[in-house]
Amino acid sequence: MNKLINFFDRSVKYVEPFLVLFAITLVLLDVYTFFKHVVPDILHHSGRAVAGAHVVWSMWLLFNVFWNQLHCTLTSPGNTLEVQEQALQSAMTYDWRWCRTCNRGKPPLAHHCSVCNKCVLKMDHHCVWMANCVGFYNYRFFVLFLFYMWVGSAYSAAVLWLHVPVMLRLSDPTWEQAGFLPFFMFVLSCSIWLAMCVLLGWHVWLVLTGQGTIDYLDNADRAAEARAAGRRWSNPYHLGLAANWQETFDVRGRWWWLTWMAPSRRRKLGNGYNLKKQQHGGAPPSGLMTLLRL
Incomplete structure (x- = not known):
């Protein structure tokens, strides 16, 4: 069984590049x-100004999709092998574990990825569509990729519906030439949008509650054990709605609620193994006012 799992993990690394190219191909299609069927119709019915605005908006969405995909793929999520062993040892506390594979301390929220064969700092999951682990240094790029895919797929479906009416006329003699590709992309855009609603919604909730995908499962077990013992368990890394968002996207200042979605190459502050916690074990601030506080 272990040999089968190891074979699968090794195979994933060979399949991932093809999945990334496949995703890029669909976006480019x-x-x-859009330029073949939508822009000419907008130009014909609404003029150059409106068509130009659509082109600028679509290119902005496309840029952000590829920007965040590229940076999520090429940015190391951070792992314990990249950190000097002396630094790890000096930072170790009672809640650290030990990884026998890496032969190093494993910080809280770090997990050993069997595909990468490394302990990834603040690991969320291994993403085959990014050909990389998603962790401390590239998680924000992953969430922003989901966000712009969500916006872009909704926009694509809307403009195809409004400006390529022939795609719904399956009996039209010109459908195969003028309607098949827009119809295919419309169905694909709607499908991707629905998938992004679920996936993006899940990660937005994780960000707001100060958790990762793997940690959510661990936290659910801890909370259940605490309830069974008549106690209340609190996630020590839940800093509050606004603080969680700022920490994930590494944004500060008065306009953080806008700048979080801007493209940035700046390396995320922090080291991934000394993570911010609630002060003095207190409960995190909650409520909508916390999220809106500037």
Whole structure:
């Protein structure tokens, strides 16, 4: 059984590049459909100004999709092998574990990835569509990729519906030439949008509650054990709604609620193994006012 699992983990590394290229191809096919079928119709019915605005908006969405995908793929999520062993040892506390594979301390929220064969700092999951682990240094790029895919797929479906009416006329003699590709991309855009609603919604909730995908499962077990013992368990890394968002996207200042979605190459502050916690074990601030506080 272990040999089968190891074979699968090794195989994933060979399959991932093809999945990344496949995803890029679908996005570029949508861009081709937009310029081939949508822009001419907007230009004909609404003029150059409106068509130009659509082109600028679509290119902005496309840039952010590829920007965040590229940076999520090429940015190391951070792992314990990249940290000097002396620094890890000096930072170790009672809640650290030990990884026998890496032969190093494993900080809280770090997990050993069997595909990468490394202990990834603040690991969320291994993403085959990014050909990389998603962790401390590249998680924000992953969430921003989901966000712009969510916006972009909704926009694509909307403009195809409004400006390529022939795609719904399956009996039209010109459908195969003028309607098949827009119809295919419309169905694909709607499908991706629905998938992004679920996936993006899940990660937005994780960000707001100060958790990762793997940690959510661990936290659920801890909370259940505490309830069974008549106690209340509190996630020590839940800093409050606004603080969690700022910490994930590494944004500060008065306009953080806008700048979180801006493209940035700046390396995330912090080291991934000394993580911020609630002060004095208190409960995190909650409520909508905390989220809106500037």
